[in-house]
Amino acid sequence: MRGLAEENYKGYPDPSHVVSVEEASRLVEDKKVVFVDTRNYWKYAKGHVPGAVNIEWKRAMRRDGTLKNARQLAALYGGLPIQGKVVTYCQSGYRAAHSWLVLRLLGYEKARNYLGSWYEWGNGAKTSVEK
Numbered sequence: 001m002r003g004l005a006e007e008n009y010k011g012y013p014d015p016s017h018v019v020s021v022e023e024a025s026r027l028v029e030d031k032k033v034v035f036v037d038t039r040n041y042w043k044y045a046k047g048h049v050p051g052a053v054n055i056e057w058k059r060a061m062r063r064d065g066t067l068k069n070a071r072q073l074a075a076l077y078g079g080l081p082i083q084g085k086v087v088t089y090c091q092s093g094y095r096a097a098h099s100w101l102v103l104r105l106l107g108y109e110k111a112r113n114y115l116g117s118w119y120e121w122g123n124g125a126k127t128s129v130e131k
Helices: 021-027 041-046 070-077 094-105 117-123
Strands: 033-037 085-089 111-114
Touching: 021 033, 021 085, 021 117, 070 094, 085 094, 085 117, 094 111
Parallel strands: 033 085, 085 111
Antiparallel strands: none
């Protein structure tokens, strides 16, 4: 049996899962939206999106690099509203994508990823920073 060859795969990005800086600027004003900073605590403490909570992406992993079980993950993210809007971000969007995937697997259907992440937000002339 032949496996799926790379050249046969056709991916289709879904823009509804991604947040732009313009949309993030609007969402940060909505108290029903939770921003999750997935960077380590020290980077979070130096500056973050206003109102963001810090849940480092690595906390979802075991020491051997595998994902923790569903019960452990639910406990880790249990403070987030499962039916609410959640936006993940990190430094450049990649680690936040990991957290986004975990949240989606846990049933957070409204979870989205801010692709520009801290690199864009922290360097923006029109964005505010909380410490």
